[in-house]
Amino acid sequence: MVGYLISLGIFTATFALFSLGLNLHWGYTGLINFGHVGFLAIGSYTTILLGIAGVPMFFAVLVGVVLAMGLGFLMGIATLRLREDYLAIVTIGMAEIVRLIALNEDWLTRGGRGVYGFPLPFVNFNPNVPTKLGMIALFWGVVGVAAWQWWHWLERRYGRSRPPWLLPSYAALFIAGTLSLWAALLPLSLGRGVATFPFVLTWVTLGGAIALMSYYCRPEKAAVLVIALNTLAAALVGLVVKALTLGLWDFSYRAGLLWLLILVLALVVWQLERLIHSPWGRVLKAIREDEEVAKALGKNVFAYKMQSLLLGGAIAAVAGAFYAWQLTFVNPDGFVSLITFQAWTIVVLGGAGNNMGTLLGAALFWAYTALTRFIPLDGGRLEALRMMLIGLVLIILMMWRPQGILGKKEELSLGR
Amino acid sequence: MVDEPSLVPVSNSVSQVLPSDLLVATGLCKSFGGIRAVDNAEIRVVRGSITGLIGPNGAGKTTLFNLLCNFLTPDKGCVIFDGAPISHLPPHQVALQGLLRTFQVPRVLSRLSVLENMLLAAPLQTGEKLWNSWLQPLRIRQEEQELRQRAWTILESVGLAAKANDYAGALSGGQRKLLEMARVMMHRPRMVLLDEPAAGVNPTLINQICEHIVRWNQEGVTFLIIEHNMDVVMSLCQHIWVLAEGKNLADGPPSEIQTNPEVLRAYLGQ
Ligand SMILES: Nc1ncnc2c1ncn2[C@@H]1O[C@H](COP(=O)(O)OP(=O)(O)OP(=O)(O)O)[C@@H](O)[C@H]1O
Ligand SMILES: [Mg+2]
Numbered sequence: 006m007v008g009y010l011i012s013l014g015i016f017t018a019t020f021a022l023f024s025l026g027l028n029l030h031w032g033y034t035g036l037i038n039f040g041h042v043g044f045l046a047i048g049s050y051t052t053i054l055l056g057i058a059g060v061p062m063f064f065a066v067l068v069g070v071v072l073a074m075g076l077g078f079l080m081g082i083a084t085l086r087l088r089e090d091y092l093a094i095v096t097i098g099m100a101e102i103v104r105l106i107a108l109n110e111d112w113l114t115r116g117g118r119g120v121y122g123f124p125l126p127f128v129n130f131n132p133n134v135p136t137k138l139g140m141i142a143l144f145w146g147v148v149g150v151a152a153w154q155w156w157h158w159l160e161r162r163y164g165r166s167r168p169p170w171l172l173p174s175y176a177a178l179f180i181a182g183t184l185s186l187w188a189a190l191l192p193l194s195l196g197r198g199v200a201t202f203p204f205v206l207t208w209v210t211l212g213g214a215i216a217l218m219s220y221y222c223r224p225e226k227a228a229v230l231v232i233a234l235n236t237l238a239a240a241l242v243g244l245v246v247k248a249l250t251l252g253l254w255d256f257s258y259r260a261g262l263l264w265l266l267i268l269v270l271a272l273v274v275w276q277l278e279r280l281i282h283s284p285w286g287r288v289l290k291a292i293r294e295d296e297e298v299a300k301a302l303g304k305n306v307f308a309y310k311m312q313s314l315l316l317g318g319a320i321a322a323v324a325g326a327f328y329a330w331q332l333t334f335v336n337p338d339g340f341v342s343l344i345t346f347q348a349w350t351i352v353v354l355g356g357a358g359n360n361m362g363t364l365l366g367a368a369l370f371w372a373y374t375a376l377t378r379f380i381p382l383d384g385g386r387l388e389a390l391r392m393m394l395i396g397l398v399l400i401i402l403m404m405w406r407p408q409g410i411l412g413k414k415e416e417l418s419l420g421r
Numbered sequence: 422m423v424d425e426p427s428l429v430p431v432s433n434s435v436s437q438v439l440p441s442d443l444l445v446a447t448g449l450c451k452s453f454g455g456i457r458a459v460d461n462a463e464i465r466v467v468r469g470s471i472t473g474l475i476g477p478n479g480a481g482k483t484t485l486f487n488l489l490c491n492f493l494t495p496d497k498g499c500v501i502f503d504g505a506p507i508s509h510l511p512p513h514q515v516a517l518q519g520l521l522r523t524f525q526v527p528r529v530l531s532r533l534s535v536l537e538n539m540l541l542a543a544p545l546q547t548g549e550k551l552w553n554s555w556l557q558p559l560r561i562r563q564e565e566q567e568l569r570q571r572a573w574t575i576l577e578s579v580g581l582a583a584k585a586n587d588y589a590g591a592l593s594g595g596q597r598k599l600l601e602m603a604r605v606m607m608h609r610p611r612m613v614l615l616d617e618p619a620a621g622v623n624p625t626l627i628n629q630i631c632e633h634i635v636r637w638n639q640e641g642v643t644f645l646i647i648e649h650n651m652d653v654v655m656s657l658c659q660h661i662w663v664l665a666e667g668k669n670l671a672d673g674p675p676s677e678i679q680t681n682p683e684v685l686r687a688y689l690g691q
Contacts, residue, residue, distance in 0.1 A: 283561065284540070284548030287533070291541050294530035297492070301524070302542045302608060303516030304549075312551055358532075 010248035011259050013375055015331045018266040021367035023324035023344075024351040025273060025360060026317035031349075032358035033281055034313040035293035040080070040096030041348050043103040044073040044318040046340040048325020050107060050114060053123035053335060062126055066326045073322035074315045076103065081311045097342060108337040119336030126330060127261030141253050148246055159235060163222035171221055175214050179236065182210035183243035190244070193379060211236055241372070259331075266327050273320060277360055289313055293358075350395060354402065356409025365411060373398075438501055443468040443612055443643050444520070449488050449498035451481075458484040460667035461498075464645075466612070466660075471634065471644045473658035473675075475651075477687055481667040482647045483525050486614050489645075490515045490522050503611070517544060519611030523618070525647075527597035531590025535581060535600060538589045539572035540565070542607035572607060579603045579633060595622045602633065612643040619650045631657055655679065663687070 023045055030036040051069030056062060080099050084092040107114045114120065132140070156172065188203035215236050219229045252260030280286050288309050291299045296306045329335045347370065355366030377391050406412070438445045444466040451459040459481040466472045476482050487493040489500055491512045500508045502520050510518070530538050546568070547553050548561035576582045579599045584592060592600060598618060605613055618634070619627045631653060638644055648654045654661060655675045663670040663678060665687040671678060678684055 280551070280554055283554045284546045284565070285551050285554060287537060287541050288549055290533055290537075291530050294532055295528050297524075298528045298530060299541075300492070300512045301490075301516060301522055302604070303513045303521075303544050304541075305511075305513050316551075 007248050007251045007255075008257075008259065010245060011252050011257075011263050012331070013371055014245060014248065014263050015259065015266060015327070016374075017367050017371040018263065018270050019324050019327045019331060020348065020351060020371065021364050022266070022270055022273060022327065023321050024348040024363045024367055025277060026320035026324070027345075027348045028352050028357065028360060028363045029277065029281075029289075029313055029317040029320070032352060032363075033286065033293060034289045034310060035296075036310060036314060037090070037093040038096045038314070038317070039093045039342070039345055040098070040100030041317075041321055042340050042342060042344040043076055043096070043100030044321035045325040045328060045344065046100070046103045046107060046337075047073045047076055048322030049329040049335055049340070050120075050325075051322075052326040053120055053329045054113070056124040057120070057122075062124065066323060069326060070319045070322045073318045073325070077314045077318035078311070081314045085307055085310045085314070097345075100340075100342060100345065104337050104340045107340065114337070117336055117338075119334055121334040123329070123333075123335075125258060125262075125333065126265060127258050130256070130261055132256055137253055137256060141250055144249065144253065155235075155239070159218070159232065163218075163228045163232060168221070171217070175217055178210045178214035178217065179239065180243070182207050182214060183240045183247070185210060186240055187244055187247060207240075211240055241368075262327070262330055269323065269327075273323075274360055274364070281360075285309075285312075290358075350399060353399065353409055356412030359409070359411050362409055362411035366409075369410075370395075438504065440504075441467050442501075444489070444500070444502050444645070446485075446489055446500045447498060449485065449500070450496045451484055451488055451493060452496060457667050459488060459495075461669075462664060462667060463669055464489075464662050466643060466645050469638070469641065469643055470659050471638050471646065471657050473654040473661040474645060474647045474664065475649070475654055475661060475678075476664035476670070480664045482664055483616055484667075485664065486522060486616055486647065489614060490520055492522075516608070519609075520614070521605045521608055521610040521612070522614040523601045523605055523616055525616040525620070527594070527601045529589035529592065529597050529600055531588060533589055534586050535576070535589050535592070536569070536572055536585040538600060538604055539576060539607050540568050542604045543568050543571075544608050568607075575603050575606055578636075580629070595626050598622060598630070599626075602630070606637060606642075610642055612645070613637075615644060615646045615648075617647050617649065619648055619653050627653060 023041070026044065027038060027041045030038045030041070048066070048069040051072050052062070052065045055065035055068055060068070076099060080092070080096055084095045108116055110116070185203040185206040189200050189207055192200050215229070215233045218232050218236070222228050222232065249260075249263070252263065281289065288299060288304050291302075291304065292306055292309055299306050299309075328339070332339065351366035351370050352363055353366070354369055355362030355364070373395065374391070377387070377394065380387055380390065382390060402409070442465050444464070446465070447463045449459050449462045450457070462481070462485055464474065464485070474482050474485070484493065488495045488498070491500075491508065491510060495508065498508070499506060502515075502518055507515050507518060507520070516522075530541070533541070546561075547557055547564055553561060573582060573585070576585055579602070581596065581599055581603060584596065589597070589600060598621075602613075602615070602618065615634070618630050622630065627650065634644060634646075634657060644657075646654070646657065658675060660672065661675055661678045662672045663681075663684050670687055671681050671684055673681070
């Protein structure tokens with residue numbers, strides 16, 4: 006269960022990182038990039054091939070980032086002065102070229118046989134017990150602060166009367182719900198069915214928590230829905246917290262990787278948020294809205310689009326390194342255009358032009374992937390069904406909430 | 422200034438640039454396929470003036486604007502701004518020289534707030550450089566503060582302050598015209614090209630817009646205005662250029678243009 010959740014966490018976080026790059030391109034700058042996976046491929050291959058050659062891992066990733074930016078530069082030079090549909094075509098072509106080079110240049114990438122046995126981070130890292138306890142304490146500190154903030158937000162927003170026993174009883178029900186959800190999913194991760202009793206218990210306890218909270222909030226239908234969604238999401242986060250804690254305790258290679266990834270992800274989100282709220286980000290958004298206006302106001306549109314393309318590509322290249330480290334076996338099949346469109350799904354799902362939306366989109370996408378894995382169908386059919394379902398979800402979403410889950414509704418009614 | 426010749430010869434043309442001219446364009450040509458939208462047109466704008474540009478629909482006025490600030494590359498011709506040729510500069514460089522333009526159909530950045538539309542327009546901000554977000558965060562914050570102040574002042578003067586935090590896309594057509602002008606002023610321009618500032622605007626707002634233009638002009642901004650509303654043109658402009666079918670038809674002070682038989686014929690038809 007822990008291992009499975011950690012794997013899932015790594016995939017989620019890697020794709021979140023990867024999609025953040027795309028969100029910078031599309032969500033903030035309006036660049037239609039259909040070849041995002043090209044950056045991922047360059048990041049992956051450079052990191053692992055240089056790693057095999059004995060280059061320290063940090064520098065290997067750095068070189069991967071630089072090379073990915075080189076690819077971005079080529080794409081940009083070729084197309085950024087033209088209309089955006091050209092960018093779409095050229096990017097998809099460039100990504101395919103990268104994949105085909107990886108497939109055919111056998112001397113470099115071992116072609117379709119793939120690369121494995123490359124150095125991984127944290128394989129030789131074995132923390133002692135006090136270090137582990139320290140890390141867990143630190144982690145719980147962060148979780149505690151976040152939970153407290155969340156509770157206050159929920160209460161401030163919807164609380165009507167606040168009896169003092171509300172928080173403890175809500176917390177108790179919620180924790181019981183999370184733990185029983187864990188127990189319910191445990192056999193599922195081992196390939197058996199869901200455990201019935203804990204599963205029922207989960208719904209009873211979480212339902213109780215939601216009902217309790219709803220009873221003491223303003224009597225609006227919308228509030229109940231928000232509280233319910235929040236509680237369910239928090240229960241899922243609770244699962245991850247438990248997995249991460251256990252992962253810290255019996256520190257494995259993958260747990261270390263996940264921790265590193267979360268750190269990198271937090272850093273990237275933080276810096277991206279800073280950048281897009283800076284005057285630089287304002288110019289990007291202006292270009293997304295109407296590049297003629299940006300030009301007329303003296304902004305070098307080409308330079309900004311290029312910077313956006315390079316920065317987003319660099320982020321994707323970092324994601325590429327983690328992608329390879331997670332897979333531990335890399336071949337060109339891992340870099341088909343489908344990956345690009347998964348990132349698009351994530352960005353659109355969460356709401357383009359919203360970094361938090363992208364994180365949420367990644368979580369939902371992988372939750373979806375994880376849950377549908379247990380549909381009893383053979384490989385090919387399952388894959389097809391999954392694609393159909395996600396397509397359906399996107400269509401419904403576009404009808405019901407075209408701006409994405411976290412997108413702002415008001416933006417839809419705006420004239421151009 | 423003393424022994425230098427005060428007249429700078431312009432290539433391919435007999436016209437010359439006087440020191441009092443801020444913008445001079447000569448021999449401008451632009452064809453779209455078979456249509457000669459602008460055909461050997463000339464225009465000059467005196468420093469500190471409000472100059473008008475009129476002509477029937479499809480005369481090539483907007484195209485001429487696009488040529489002046491290089492949104493379109495001229496097939497032929499030369500544009501001189503403040504004594505230096507600008508025809509080779511990309512559009513954003515032209516803007517940075519202090520020559521700004523508005524659009525005939527107002528273009529606002531819909532999903533940015535009105536205030537953000539204003540802030541964007543300020544030229545050469547420290548924070549516009551990616552790396553300065555890390556190198557000079559304090560300076561950026563201070564600059565933002567000052568820009569906000571200035572944006573508010575301008576928004577208040579045009580009566581958009583109440584809308585500052587709304588999406589620009591939620592503004593009405595007339596308000597968009599105002600925002601476009603206010604945004605251009607945020608850039609501290611030396612010269613502004615206004616494409617039909619009074620089109621689709623009610624008489625009261627037209628008066629207000631005229632007042633703003635006069636006020637900004639007194640603050641030292643030169644204007645070149647395309648406008649079909651003759652009252653506006655005649656009351657604002659000191660000098661008027663008339664364009665018809667891409668060619669210069671006439672130019673002169675309003676009183677002369679009003680009585681020019683060729684102009685009347687072009688406007689009223691044969
Ligand atoms: N991008 C273009 N492609 C093809 N033809 C164009 C283009 N832009 C303008 N034209 C043509 O050039 C001519 C001049 O157009 P322009 O927009 O400059 O007219 P205008 O004087 O601004 O008219 P109005 O007063 O109606 O705005 C028109 O015949 C128009 O059809
Ligand atoms: Mg026009």
